Amino acid sequence: MEERKNSKSILIIDDSVLIRFMAKNILEAEGYDVETAATAEEAILKVKNKEKLFDLIIVDINLPNQNGFEFIQKLKSQAEYKNIPVMILSADATPLSIREAVEVGAVEYFIKPFKAAELVKRVVKLIEYVKEEDHYPELKELLKKEINRAKRGNENLSLVLTQCNGKVKIEISKIAEQLKNKLRDIDTVFEVDKNTLALILPVTGADGAAVVIKKLKDKLPGKWYFHISTYPDNGKNEEELINFAKENLMKEESNSKQETAETKEI
Template sequence: MEERKDSKNILVIDDSVLIRLMAKNILEAEGYNVEAAATAEEAMLKVKNRKELFDLVIVDINLPNQNGFEFIRKLKSEEKYRDIPVMILSADATAPSIRQAVEAGAVEYLIKPFKAAELVKRVVKLIGYIKEEDHYPELKELLKKEINRAKRSNVNLSLVLAQCEGKIRVEISKIAKQVKNRLRDIDTVFEIDKNTLALVLPVTGADGAVVVIKKVKGKLPGKWYFGIGTYPDNGKDEEELINFAKESLMKEISNLKQETAERKEI
């Protein structure tokens, strides 16, 4: 496994508000520092005005005024950015576009629409992990056992990922206890990291998971987002179930933030 780093800075350039929000939320949840720009011109200003280099630049091809290929060539003309990796994020999957991206200086190409797990996988490949302890390995072990039980009994199992926006003033362990007090004895509340909880709900389908969220949501301090994955509909093993719940969580975060941004514009 690659060595984890203390901090990494990423610049995401896309004229779609939704794509910018999704990419930013997905990568920030993994511990990366992310800035976003809607145009190549805005992105270049961020590059030139920033003292510390971005460790990775993710850019769409079809940008207003100046396309992604032109931006990459301008970026690579800056000596300090010649060795900084660039990844294309585009709906254009044609061979000519991919070839042109490589010729311009891109080293990775991800097709839209994309899954959160795939984006993170590409980013990790290019710039490594972030140093942040989490407990996903332990969650996988727990889910593996619960999925085996659900399979034998031919019942559902739901995983809920709950993530708080920003820093929590209360210790996550205390919040976990509060949540557990509102659940059944067979349910498990698992601390993933300093602002994320996992709720493992045996014999519970997606509708039941929604009921659980409504039950605990009002008791949590701060603003929380939720993602649901249900066995066997959304995943046949623990890896698939976690990835689906992560995708669901990131979609909720992006959708709610986009709605907030649209209301502000109105």
């Protein structure tokens, strides 16, 4: 068997045999490990019986017996799945449904019918898929060292992920340099990709990180989304901190898009 390009696993829940078949084939062709379920009850069993956590859950809203929103609430009540991304895949695209999806913990809303390339694009966005321009592995190494220091000193540590809404007109390296000049010597500004920066703030809790964001927000060109992830409150290790920040960053982006859509409707 050909070795897979990555080991990320995905669970797709949809009562349509055709949708399950299509989505599974598309994503397996990209190297993902994919399992499917026809109902929420079947999906919960698969979640419970899987030794390693799924990296992404894709779920339809309209399922027999228990709808997708109820399934997400039950899934997110499990501590280990609290920060695992969930994407809605549905033909229902009303503002009310999108808002409810965000409220229960979904971070992406994908409309049926879909094109294969767009599905892959959404999945790549949602789960860590190391591309040449992504530097999450290096960020993890930096965070691991800082978390060890925080543990030894019994101190807080904050990670701030900030992402530009759209293309960055100025080189990300220049923006990173400008931000670094506004921070303390012990702080780190890290370039994650071409439109995402990470700020590592030692000896800083959530309130202190919020003050930093307020200080820097006006210094960034264009519109940026921010989210704070603090050790140990939001994660006990580097992966949990990054996942918490990434998920909430995507929620903020989804909320912003939803507000924009509702404003246009009015």
